[in-house]
Amino acid sequence: MNSGIRFDSVTVAYDGNVVLDALDLTVEPGEVMALLGPSGSGKTTALRAVAGFVRPVSGRVFLGGRDVTDLPPYRRGVGMVVQQYALFPHMRVEENVAFGLKAQKVAKGEIRGRVAQALDMTGMAAYARRHPRELSGGQQQRVAIARALAIRPGVLLLDEPLSALDARLRSGMLAELARLHRELPDVSILYVTHDQVEALTLADRIAVMDSARLRAYGTPRELYRSPSDEFTASFVGNANLLPVTVGEEGVFFGGRRIKVSGQAPGAADTLCVRPHLVGLGDGPNQLEGRVSEVQWRGATHRLYVDVDGHRVMADVRELKDPPSHGDAVTLHFAPDDAVLLAAGGSHD
Amino acid sequence: MTEVVRRVRVRCGLSRSSPRPWGVALPPVAFVALFILYPLALVLQQSCGYADVFTSEGFRHALWTTVWLALASTVGCLALGFALALVIAFVPFPGAKAVARFIDVYLSFPSFLITLALLFIYGTTGIVGSFQFLTTPWGVLLAEVTYFTPFVMRPLLAAFSQLDTAQLEAASSLGARAPRIVRRIVLPEALPALAAGGSLVLVLSLNEFGIVLFTGAKGVTTLPMLVYSKAILESDYPGACVVAVVNVLVSVGLYGLYRVVSRRAGA
Numbered sequence: 157m158n159s160g161i162r163f164d165s166v167t168v169a170y171d172g173n174v175v176l177d178a179l180d181l182t183v184e185p186g187e188v189m190a191l192l193g194p195s196g197s198g199k200t201t202a203l204r205a206v207a208g209f210v211r212p213v214s215g216r217v218f219l220g221g222r223d224v225t226d227l228p229p230y231r232r233g234v235g236m237v238v239q240q241y242a243l244f245p246h247m248r249v250e251e252n253v254a255f256g257l258k259a260q261k262v263a264k265g266e267i268r269g270r271v272a273q274a275l276d277m278t279g280m281a282a283y284a285r286r287h288p289r290e291l292s293g294g295q296q297q298r299v300a301i302a303r304a305l306a307i308r309p310g311v312l313l314l315d316e317p318l319s320a321l322d323a324r325l326r327s328g329m330l331a332e333l334a335r336l337h338r339e340l341p342d343v344s345i346l347y348v349t350h351d352q353v354e355a356l357t358l359a360d361r362i363a364v365m366d367s368a369r370l371r372a373y374g375t376p377r378e379l380y381r382s383p384s385d386e387f388t389a390s391f392v393g394n395a396n397l398l399p400v401t402v403g404e405e406g407v408f409f410g411g412r413r414i415k416v417s418g419q420a421p422g423a424a425d426t427l428c429v430r431p432h433l434v435g436l437g438d439g440p441n442q443l444e445g446r447v448s449e450v451q452w453r454g455a456t457h458r459l460y461v462d463v464d465g466h467r468v469m470a471d472v473r474e475l476k477d478p479p480s481h482g483d484a485v486t487l488h489f490a491p492d493d494a495v496l497l498a499a500g501g502s503h504d
Numbered sequence: 505m506t507e508v509v510r511r512v513r514v515r516c517g518l519s520r521s522s523p524r525p526w527g528v529a530l531p532p533v534a535f536v537a538l539f540i541l542y543p544l545a546l547v548l549q550q551s552c553g554y555a556d557v558f559t560s561e562g563f564r565h566a567l568w569t570t571v572w573l574a575l576a577s578t579v580g581c582l583a584l585g586f587a588l589a590l591v592i593a594f595v596p597f598p599g600a601k602a603v604a605r606f607i608d609v610y611l612s613f614p615s616f617l618i619t620l621a622l623l624f625i626y627g628t629t630g631i632v633g634s635f636q637f638l639t640t641p642w643g644v645l646l647a648e649v650t651y652f653t654p655f656v657m658r659p660l661l662a663a664f665s666q667l668d669t670a671q672l673e674a675a676s677s678l679g680a681r682a683p684r685i686v687r688r689i690v691l692p693e694a695l696p697a698l699a700a701g702g703s704l705v706l707v708l709s710l711n712e713f714g715i716v717l718f719t720g721a722k723g724v725t726t727l728p729m730l731v732y733s734k735a736i737l738e739s740d741y742p743g744a745c746v747v748a749v750v751n752v753l754v755s756v757g758l759y760g761l762y763r764v765v766s767r768r769a770g771a
Contacts, residue, residue: 242674244671
């Protein structure tokens, strides 16, 4: 099985415009790697380089240890699922799923069984005789996944697979994808998304991309708990990013001394605190400010508090008597929950 | 949508229940009747009672030549047009856009221009030398395929530009090479465009006159040529009318058959 992906300094450029800059990244066999980033960050280009639709100007792409850089897409044997499903409209569901098997000259007797198996796996067996236009978006995406899995790929490429679905369907499909991966533990999955929830939920590791470059990578927990730079902090989860000065005497934010447990990475100038770790009322690391906005989100209240001209977000459990605009409030956060970020890592 | 249409109709007095629709419809109907249907009726009337034309060898030969030339041109245009449109749409080469634009211009050329150009190349005093085939039906076929192929390419290029490239990529990543992708993905999507282009070429080549005249093909007499020679050269107007009526019937008949067949094929 040709599982596992390795990017070896892969650079992709169109007309001298670098869209992927020397990407080094390894996806282990059986691992789910999320490529997370805003549009234009190069994440889709990286995926297309694995599929063989873009040719790197330098660097090599390996699939299961084999150099596939010069192979055409049809000889790479990767499964691919894209945002708009790309089902063949004039073929029935079963013909769509059988397409790859026929193209790969699988024995006729075997095709029927493998199509049924792939459709079973995605819960679409009852729709085998339908045409794509007779299916809902979620069902079409299941067929697209079945079609990709039918060829038994070692690597599955998912390019924003849930972006065209509505929110409720999306969380259901996320669970489905996680279940599929448990059933196919040897398949490596490269999951391109701009949605942090999808990445945090599904991925074993996340690679954060920005401006054609890899910014950071690690387990979701690592990236969330101790992000390395501002971009990662604000893209993986929500973040309060406060400008601080770090000196011999400690960490200061607008004249207040802030207690931080972790070590400062060299010259740090930004403090990152997750909004849900900011509490209302007295405590360590107190910040006084005025409420600029209150949002009720059912289980929580999101408070936007103006502290010396800086906006601090606090997600607190639903308040019986929430403050209103202009009220003076006190916020606090534990020294353990704050992370100092390196200077110069800002995204601008 | 239909509600909007209904309201507009009501406001403009075009509602079905309105007593006025005839007032609006009458002028165009009268125009069509006077300038199109009446002359046609005259031709039809002239042709009555001249059935002996049907028995002549020349007529039957012209009928056969017309039909097979039109069918062969259509098949040739569909094959060549599909291949060329595939290359222009899917093979990235510099100037593909310019070629596509040139095809639009080409459609506006008069048909005899192509024939004239072919004469320069293949004619008795042409560049390549004196091939005699230009004066045979094959010469006419070559000229018609050359001239009518863009009529197939135009709708095909429009259809190809609508084709979802993600489908082609999906097919490719599933292990399909170009021929299979063309056969199983592109061709089914292109069927409506092929049907549109093909029916256009069929009707146009059935009634083509300029190309046949210009190739100077003495041995090639098609129905439009027969109408011309009977009416203008022999002043046999009733005979010309009979042939013209047959020409119209063949056109409409073949076109109808083509639509039925292409609809069966799912286009």
